[in-house]
Amino acid sequence: MAMVEKKGPARIAFLIFNYILMGVIALICFMPIWHVIMASVSDPGLVDAYSGLIVWPLGEPSLYGYGYITGYKNIWVGYGNTIFYVIAQCLITGTLTVLAGYLLSRKRFRYRNILTGIITFTMLFHGGTIPTYMVIRKLGLLNTRWAMLLPMALMVFYIIIMRTSIASIPDSLEESARIDGAGEFTIVFKIILPLCKATFAVIILFVAVAKWNEWFPALLYLDDEKLYPLQMFMREILIQQTDIQSSSDAMENLAIYKLLAKYCAIVAATLPILCVYPFVQKYFVSGVMIGSVKG
Amino acid sequence: MSFFRNVATDFRRNKVLYILCIPILAWYAIFCYAPMVGVVMAFQNFNPVKGISGSPWVGFKHFVDFFTGNYAWRVIRNTFVISFYDLIFNFPAPIIFALLLNEVKNKYYKKVVQTISYMPYFISMVVMCGIIVDFTKSGGLISSIVAMLTGTEARNLLGDASCYRAIYIGTNIWQGVGYGSIIYLAALSSVDQELYEAATIDGAGRWKQTLHITLPGISSTIIIMLIMKMGMMLAVGSEKTLLLYSPATYETADVISTLVYRKGFEDYNYGFSTAVGLFNSVVNTTFLLITNWLSRKYSETSLF
Numbered sequence: 118m119a120m121v122e123k124k125g126p127a128r129i130a131f132l133i134f135n136y137i138l139m140g141v142i143a144l145i146c147f148m149p150i151w152h153v154i155m156a157s158v159s160d161p162g163l164v165d166a167y168s169g170l171i172v173w174p175l176g177e178p179s180l181y182g183y184g185y186i187t188g189y190k191n192i193w194v195g196y197g198n199t200i201f202y203v204i205a206q207c208l209i210t211g212t213l214t215v216l217a218g219y220l221l222s223r224k225r226f227r228y229r230n231i232l233t234g235i236i237t238f239t240m241l242f243h244g245g246t247i248p249t250y251m252v253i254r255k256l257g258l259l260n261t262r263w264a265m266l267l268p269m270a271l272m273v274f275y276i277i278i279m280r281t282s283i284a285s286i287p288d289s290l291e292e293s294a295r296i297d298g299a300g301e302f303t304i305v306f307k308i309i310l311p312l313c314k315a316t317f318a319v320i321i322l323f324v325a326v327a328k329w330n331e332w333f334p335a336l337l338y339l340d341d342e343k344l345y346p347l348q349m350f351m352r353e354i355l356i357q358q359t360d361i362q363s364s365s366d367a368m369e370n371l372a373i374y375k376l377l378a379k380y381c382a383i384v385a386a387t388l389p390i391l392c393v394y395p396f397v398q399k400y401f402v403s404g405v406m407i408g409s410v411k412g
Numbered sequence: 413m414s415f416f417r418n419v420a421t422d423f424r425r426n427k428v429l430y431i432l433c434i435p436i437l438a439w440y441a442i443f444c445y446a447p448m449v450g451v452v453m454a455f456q457n458f459n460p461v462k463g464i465s466g467s468p469w470v471g472f473k474h475f476v477d478f479f480t481g482n483y484a485w486r487v488i489r490n491t492f493v494i495s496f497y498d499l500i501f502n503f504p505a506p507i508i509f510a511l512l513l514n515e516v517k518n519k520y521y522k523k524v525v526q527t528i529s530y531m532p533y534f535i536s537m538v539v540m541c542g543i544i545v546d547f548t549k550s551g552g553l554i555s556s557i558v559a560m561l562t563g564t565e566a567r568n569l570l571g572d573a574s575c576y577r578a579i580y581i582g583t584n585i586w587q588g589v590g591y592g593s594i595i596y597l598a599a600l601s602s603v604d605q606e607l608y609e610a611a612t613i614d615g616a617g618r619w620k621q622t623l624h625i626t627l628p629g630i631s632s633t634i635i636i637m638l639i640m641k642m643g644m645m646l647a648v649g650s651e652k653t654l655l656l657y658s659p660a661t662y663e664t665a666d667v668i669s670t671l672v673y674r675k676g677f678e679d680y681n682y683g684f685s686t687a688v689g690l691f692n693s694v695v696n697t698t699f700l701l702i703t704n705w706l707s708r709k710y711s712e713t714s715l716f
Contacts, residue, residue, distance in 0.1 A: 128618065135515050142509065143528040146590060149543055150531065152553065168556040168566070217436045226429045227422060235440055242697050244447025245689035246669075247676045251453070252446045254460060268443050271436070301428035330536030333651050337677065348538045355542025356655050379546070383539050390534050398530055 150391075157182055157380035165376050182381035185374045189361050192385065195347030202265050202346055203328045209270050210324045215317065217271065218279025219305050224288075240273050250337060264338035265346070269331075275320045282316035283309055322397050329390060351386050354379060454687035467683075474687035483671055491667040491692075497581050503641055505585050506592030507634060511626065513593065514600045526597070529590025541655035544583055545570060576661045580652070595637065596630060603629035635707050643700030668692045 124132075152171050156164055160176025167175055186192055217236075221229050243249075249268065258264040286309060294304050310317060332348035339345060353359040361378045423430055454474060456467040478484050509529070516522045532540070547554040548569040559566035569575045607625045616624070650669035657665035668688060676685030 131618075132515070135512055136518075136521070139513060139516055139521070139525045142589070143525045146529045146532050146586065149547070149586075150535070153543060168551045168553065170553055213435065213439070216432050220429060220432050220436065223429060225426060226433075228433070232433065232436070235437070239440065239444040241700065242448065242693060243444065244450050245686060245693055246672055247682050247686045247689060248447035248450025248453060249443070250676070251450055251458075251460065251682070252442065255463075256442070267439075270443075271439055301432075326534060330534075330538075332536070332538050333654075336654075348536055351536070351538045351542065352655070355538065355545060379542070383542060387535055387539055390536075391531075394531065394534055395527070398527060 150387075153380050153383050157377065157384045159377070161374055161377045164380070182374060182377040183385070186361060186378050186381045186385060189378075189382075191342070191345075191350045191353075192347070192382065194343060195345055195350040198345060199329060199347040201262070202331075203325050205262075205266050206269065206328045207321050207324050209266055210272070210275070211317065211321055213271055214275045214279050214320060215305060215310060215313075217276045218283050219309060221276065221280045222284040236273055236276060246337070253338060259338055260340050260344070262344060265334055265344070268334065268338075269328075275323070278316060279313070279320065282313045286312050319400050322400050326390065326397070347386055351382060354382050451686060451690050451693075453683055454690045456683050458682040458686070460682065470683070474684045475691070477684060478688055478691070483666070486663065487666050487668045487671045490664060491669075494577060494580065494667060497577060498584060499641065501581055502584050502588065503638065505589045507596055507630075509589050510593040510596035510600060511622065513597065514626075526590065526593075529593070531590070532587045533591035535587070537651050538655065540583065540587060541652065544579065544656065548575075548579060570656060571658060571660045573661045573664045576657070576665045580656065580665070584652075595633060599630040599633040600626065631711070635711055639700070639703045639707055642703035643696065 148170065155171045155174050158178045158180060159171065159174045160179060161181055163175040164171075220226055221233055221236075223229065226232075253259060253264055253268060258267065290308060290312075291304055294308050299308070330348060332346065332352055335344075335346050335349045336352075339349075354361060360375060361382065450464070452464060453467075455469055455471060456464065457470050458464070458467045513522060513525060516525070535543075546552055549555060550566050550568045552566075555566045555569050558564075558569065570579060603626060607629075608621055611621050611625060650667070650673060653665060653667055653670050654673060657670065669692065672685050672689045672692070675681045675688065679685075
């Protein structure tokens, strides 16, 4: 039922102000990203000298910068590695999280309270950077792809939301499957998982986006550039200001392309996220909501 | 003996569950509990070749060195000050944003603003810091605006120790305000609408309604978020700091976690680094427990 409400002048003034403010906040969130995209397709010669907000490509729109960075070998190495890490991490974390969630939701598993305790305690206290590094070193994982995957294999938060989701499935389903002769793994992956696919999808999305953006473990555990994820090369380009050495024929124009190529690299590294963003953002919202329900 | 027979029967019946348990337990043992044992390195002159059993014990030497050294005051102060600013500015921002957005009654406008405001959250830390570096360099967008407003010459703001914290906190808000508001918007939508109708009949204005209905309605969400925030109070993002700081800004930017990184991975002083990290972890955990206890005592809302 819509309420009839009298709007006084103060209320109207507030509403107008509020609508404008919300628009301004949205613009502030959006403009830096837009600025980078527009700068990346601007005329190479003009970008360096311009210090204002770039709302529309400067000069003649061009894709020269993109042509230039395709000749930068490390971008391709980074892309390949990152895609591998994303897929591998989703597989590892996905499988282990489902198994852990299943285990912790089984009432017939008599140690589930102890196991829950063991798992949640790690949220409260952790060993710290150096001891973790030493463990990984001792295991011989340093400078291998495993160092990028195994230490991040499980997250308490994901296990808890998976457990909550699995616990809401009636036990009778499992029992009837068992009577039909289904084994434990068949039950988990053929019966339980399809019923929790919304939660599972949210977890996989969180893992994938976090992995795409991850760089710190690479800094700690990897020396070999061939194993670097994309974000490590982005760090070299953007933070350490390493010049992008392209093998393309525009080599002699390094000075002009220096800044433009940076913008192009940002777009190239962020585009996959921005492309899937409209589709995944509603899942993220539901993910935050699932997480907020106390497990 | 009946205990063992009992376990044996249970094992036979639920063998697969026991097997499933192994990888999970093994992972936690190796990647969480082994490092916890590893903190004893804080009391050693740790040498990775000799390992924990072979390295000489030095007692509390590293802690004494840390607290009497040149950097303890600097990193502890910076960590507290940055955390404190983050708490005052960055914690209420999503709440205020959610409250204001909740007043927007046009569904489409609200949806568009919401969707755009989450966007910065998904940009990687490295890229975001790259954009910050670019905008704050002399001649960059933000530097130019600041120069115009203050009438000074454009300079590299990020290299200026007096601007560092403002940039750090400001960009935190920029990146987190939309995403952080999701949970409050959900809490707001679950506030009983009849309360507002009743309040209107009683003659309460909008402001009064916000104060007496809306805020109490979302207070438990606010408290939970506050406890979590307090628990991470001193875990000032080492990733962001490592990307943004430079020797020129160490004075205001260097925090405990970045000192841990430098001592461990640049000076290879593992024992000292572990000691500083342990100090940070203990303070963090204490903060979390105290906040949780206070909150349980005074508001009956708590994490555990």
